[in-house]
Amino acid sequence: MTAMPDRLAIDGGTPVRQVPYPRGRGAELLGAEEIRRATGVLGDGALFRYGPTAGGRVTAVEDELRRRCGTRHALALSSGSTALSTALTALGVGEGDEVIVPAVTFVATVGAVVMARAVPVFAEVDDSLTLDPASVAANVTELTRAVIPVHLDNVAADMTGIGRVATRHGLFVLEDAAQAAGVRFHGRPAGSFGDAAALSFQQGKNITCGEGGALLTSDWDVYDRALRFHDQGGQFTTSTGSRSHHSGAPFIGTNQRMTELAAAVLSAQLDRLDGIVSRCREVARAIRDALGDLPLTWRRLPDPTGEGGSLIFFTEDAKTAARFAAALAGEGIPAGQMYGGAPVYLNPAVLEQRTAWSDGCPFACPRHPTTRRYHPGLCPVSEDLFGRSVIVAVSPVMTDRDAEDVVTAVHKVARHLL
Numbered sequence: 001m002t003a004m005p006d007r008l009a010i011d012g013g014t015p016v017r018q019v020p021y022p023r024g025r026g027a028e029l030l031g032a033e034e035i036r037r038a039t040g041v042l043g044d045g046a047l048f049r050y051g052p053t054a055g056g057r058v059t060a061v062e063d064e065l066r067r068r069c070g071t072r073h074a075l076a077l078s079s080g081s082t083a084l085s086t087a088l089t090a091l092g093v094g095e096g097d098e099v100i101v102p103a104v105t106f107v108a109t110v111g112a113v114v115m116a117r118a119v120p121v122f123a124e125v126d127d128s129l130t131l132d133p134a135s136v137a138a139n140v141t142e143l144t145r146a147v148i149p150v151h152l153d154n155v156a157a158d159m160t161g162i163g164r165v166a167t168r169h170g171l172f173v174l175e176d177a178a179q180a181a182g183v184r185f186h187g188r189p190a191g192s193f194g195d196a197a198a199l200s201f202q203q204g205k206n207i208t209c210g211e212g213g214a215l216l217t218s219d220w221d222v223y224d225r226a227l228r229f230h231d232q233g234g235q236f237t238t239s240t241g242s243r244s245h246h247s248g249a250p251f252i253g254t255n256q257r258m259t260e261l262a263a264a265v266l267s268a269q270l271d272r273l274d275g276i277v278s279r280c281r282e283v284a285r286a287i288r289d290a291l292g293d294l295p296l297t298w299r300r301l302p303d304p305t306g307e308g309g310s311l312i313f314f315t316e317d318a319k320t321a322a323r324f325a326a327a328l329a330g331e332g333i334p335a336g337q338m339y340g341g342a343p344v345y346l347n348p349a350v351l352e353q354r355t356a357w358s359d360g361c362p363f364a365c366p367r368h369p370t371t372r373r374y375h376p377g378l379c380p381v382s383e384d385l386f387g388r389s390v391i392v393a394v395s396p397v398m399t400d401r402d403a404e405d406v407v408t409a410v411h412k413v414a415r416h417l418l
């Protein structure tokens, strides 16, 4: 006879998990090596990458990123958001251009398009929660210049299908690999497929230096424009003559430089990247296998051997997903609904097209006969899928015992809700 299931913690029962869970990825492993390297920079007193006494840490990180990702160039930047917007600028995407983005992503993907004064166009994701190539094709207009596949939560988008559509329509591909450092798609690193790619090293990412990012490309012109843009447009070529890498006449740019201090921390984290991704993949796989008896539909993994440890499942309806996520959280499991289970165009600022410079005016698109409006139901497949999704965070420091607690809690909640 099976025992009666315990009461759920959200209904007053005892939580499966009483001690806090590790939630971070690289951040959980910040340790002696990061401290040693950061202290070295402080000891040198040279925190600026281009200063006369700088120790070349940022350059070394760029070299390592190029090597790992297989691109000809890498530019370290101050964040993943700046990497995305700088990439668009360097590609020449700007006012009046349309850029196709997935309905499901973090708001920064959309923000980068808007910062470039281009117009975001939302396409459907499929059951991998990454951009559906067929929907990209269906959303191409004469104004489309680029597409941004997002490798959401450590799963690479179908770069073969997206590449095919992009080639057919002459679109730039900018990979948003903010959530996918170290992830691969059929043997090739995420970030190596597009005309350019963006990585993020913010605190919650696979590897971190608090804030940071990188732009990857194999196109010299894109790299050169990005390099100058991120360093005040190459002004220093003429004012001091010290930045010999800048070519051509200076233009007006901005400052998105990475510091030597950030690079020192990041260099230690880069040494850990392979271990982080493979441990997260192993933990996620073990949990999925142990839950194989439950009627849960797991997120499709286009390349299970290359993913970086994503645990997302779909329930039958959105109400069950919300309750499942809340019940798991109540059991002490790091679970929830990513971005509230809502597509990014329902983010109120996106929905109402509110920017810092035009409160509530439609995104400027002077060459388009109509303005783009977003609304519930715009991408019904994505709304349905994402609304029914539940995510469980995976950390490289999760022990087998931690993983067992996840399995126990999901079984417990499933007994009540499925």
Ligand SMILES: Cc1ncc(COP(=O)(O)O)c(C=O)c1O
Pocket: 079, 080, 081, 082, 084, 105, 106, 108, 109, 150, 176, 178, 179, 199, 200, 201, 202, 211, 212, 213
């Ligand atoms: C998909 C995606 N794109 C872009 C970004 C922006 O990166 P950052 O926070 O480094 O600016 C993030 C960060 O969370 C992200 O998740």
